[in-house]
Amino acid sequence: MSDFERLKRHIKNYLNCNSVFCRLPILRKIPQLLRESDFKVTITHIPRGVGKTTIIDIEKGDTTDKIYGVAVDIGTTSVAACLVDLYNGELIAKASSGNAQIKYGADVINRIMYSTKGNGLQELNHAVIQETINPLLNKMYMDSGIRKEQVVSFVTAGNTTMSHLFLGLYSNFLRMEPYIPAFVKTPFIKASELNIEVNPETFIYLIPCVASYVGGDITAGVLSSGMWNTEDNILFIDLGTNGEIVFGNKEYLMTCACSAGPAFEGGEISCGMRASGGAIEKVKIGSDYEPIISVIGNEKPLGICGSGIIDLICSMMFAGIIDRKGKIVKNLKTNRIRFDENGIGEYILVFKEQYDLDRDVSITDVDIDNFIRAKAAIYSGITTLLNNLGMDFTMIDKIYIAGGIGNSLNIGNAVKIGMLPDIDQDKINYIGNSSLMGCYLTLMSEDARHKLEEIANHMTYVELSVDPLYMDQFVSACFLPHTDIEKFPTVKKLLEKSL
Template sequence: MPEVFFYQDNKTVTVSEGTTILNAARNAGIVIESPCNGNGTCGKCKVRLDRDSLQNVITGGRHNLSKEELVKGYVLSCETKITGNIKVEIIGGQKNNTLKILSNGQSFDLSIDPLIKKVYFEGENQTRVFSGDKILGTEEGDTRDRIYGAVVDIGTTTLVASIVDLKDGREIGTASTLNPQAVYAQDVLSRIKFSSESDGLQKMYTEVIREINHLINEIAESNGISKENIYEIVLSGNTCMIHLCSNINPRSLGTYPYTPEISGAVYFDAAEHNIDISPFGIIYLPPIVSGYVGADITSGILASQLHKTKETVLFVDIGTNGEMVIAHDRKLSATSTAAGPAFEGMNITYGMRAGHGAIEFFEIDEDGNVVHKVIGDVKATGICGSGLLDIVGELVAHGIINKSGRFVQRVDLQRNEADEKGGTERISKKKDFEERFIKQEGKWVYRITDGVFLSQKDVRQVQLAKGAVRAGIEFLLKSKGLKSADVDRVLVAGSFGYHLREKSLINIGLLPKEFAGKVEFVGNTSKSGAQAFLLNKGYRREMEEAVKNIEVLELANCKDFEEVFVQSLSF
């Protein structure tokens, strides 16, 4: 049987002949980005083989590679079958060892009244641990000074964990990593499909539990805490992630009417799910709004106190799935839309996660000069989501991309500029723009920096993603009889959203121009809301009641959705 050696991980795996390189990596527990889940359409799973290794594979997907890449030995791992021993070099952007993951989020002043309590019985020299009125277990001696809880934000892409002192609410430490489920399936829909079979569900479940234990152990060890003194863990995430971490098949989320098998607001025995905390520890799952508006949004509502505001406030979590909630007249309405992976840099020619080498900031100054910032202050190798929206937003604002999303030809650009006041001067300032348009593979692309380009296809991907979110916002406003100008505040949540700029979101039309000056970036409210659930048991009943009263708008049932979506594609 062939052996596959992965250079960076110094790991060898034996596979059956005919196995793809992507599946060989998955068998070895190695992450190779594959946003299309191995369908050969995104071109993101590129790896490089040496000359000898190329003799031992059957290649496919060559249409997604440039001539230069083919000469250098690049292949698509999802379409390259192994026939003999090979050595694989995973491209730098694939590893994500330097991924920027946001752990902080907006919260509110809360009183500390956790579900977990300790009472010391001096005569018996024992401490009893209570969950409300229920005794969880007994410990020898007086252990009242050691009482902790944990929270984990289970995102589709990342995991963020923290340990909290239940005596005073102090956060002891945090840790984060990529969600290991991405090895098998990148987005929510592909995970639902993968987990619909028992073997797939078991892989998803065991992988996420293993990584949760790893994060908790990392925090505990670095802060001198015993995991046995962690008595409750709150798991917050979208509806699919809550199913997978509970070992519950999410099949129903993939078919209409997308009804979840679990509605949250439940407790589990941590030991039964192999969560490595106190032997009598418990798990709490916050209430779920709907099949595609999950516990992470419930946590966000709590963290932002959206259910108590007297204002008209729009809460938007921008990511692969755009979930949004609007508060109006003290009532909440929610919806969700499938934005796709473009905002995470996927399905983009030079797209990558937010790690070293990713362009995360882009601006064109008054003189037409390009200013950009790269994560890690190293040479740019790609574009992450925030950089992508900056780039497209600036090109739209400066007329390099028109309203329909098309690159403006050089002659058109010159004509437009000459028609304006001071035309000759303006043209000279735009000279840099003109020089940045070059041809690759016979098609015009915009050069952002040496080796990193934006294609027309990339712009279309951004249009589709932003159009889906904007359409969701429009329908949510329409359902309440509101116009954009009626919104008092806009809260943009999530790790990705935190790194965005209001200007870029409005330039590309993801947010209406009437939202200018009203946007607040509130960060990882899934985690901060989960901490509120942990620190005060009263919020659990409060949010259970709030969720029951949320009106869920299913965009699939809106007869004119396609028309509004097409309108929302325009820049």
């Protein structure tokens, strides 16, 4: 009897299955390994439906090696991953980096357009897998001493465009009305088909999307938030490059997406950066126009992340450095403000000489305008979504904020600049990377996976680009905090006191 037949016979008897499969790399290991271990081996396998299984690893003796899974959140600007012990759910390692695709465009529309040119699609696919995800995986393996062959489960989520580019799928129809994706739910895909650095037999589970601009990252976020299992009216907001919003409870879920741009993650801001070491995450400005900053990791300040930008703009508004249009005021007596030959104002947060930097860390009129547009997109998206339901802010029981804006998000300052509605701030909570948490839950629980499918099917999508109310709301919200100050009574009182 051949070695492989002997193995198959044992596995069929042990697992009560009728079909056993392995790929060539495993077959090559079998002859010598069986004899070196006196035919005492440990086999790792993955079931393939009723009565079928695939051998994905074979090791000497009764090994104590564990098996692991990976959860990955593919953001437009940032990618985060974690390595998990599948026996007990323990987090073994984590890693994050910028998405290497950013060199082809800061937002999904620019990347879609690039993907249609020449080898653009292949380059974008290579950037996210070979230049971003695989280096993160290898870093986690190095940090934890784990072999990639031990990783037998892989769950990932991203917005609909990122999901298409991850699979190398043509995505141009996503940006063209009626905005049709190639898929919302994929079949299982082997890691070897995408050249991902895990066990080649591992299935890649891509969390299902909802629509062209509401992807699996939002499905995963809704799962981890628990809003699908409560009677409270929950407003879920993901502050990424695309500002996705979900409103509802266990009875209904309505969702929309607004083009916020990458400003919340530091993109398209002259000194903006991800919420990582060296990013200014908190800012206060006194009456002397001098800033007090807090830097992630207590490192040298290299730039400013989303939470820091919110603090900065809010502080500049109340210190009288900018007006309610977001323009820097002239003739203020401070060396931290300067204007170029075109009259564009700039506020210096950190002088380069202080920390031996290559340039000052600052924010300009253009940066502030970009951020005001981003916050206006979120506020107007919330307003339009609630209007479609015949509801208003008073009917919100809780607000959950997710995304890569930074753990130090100051909720009060987000309200003061008009990004969030002026409601009781005890109702508003920042919940971090809900997409990665949803991937983790799915990695560990078959029930969670079934619930994901149910959530994706249950959400009703509202297309803001064809809703005439949205643009009116957006224009009105491009002000600090809003053109109609009566919508922000708390902020109105504070502004009156500061005058």
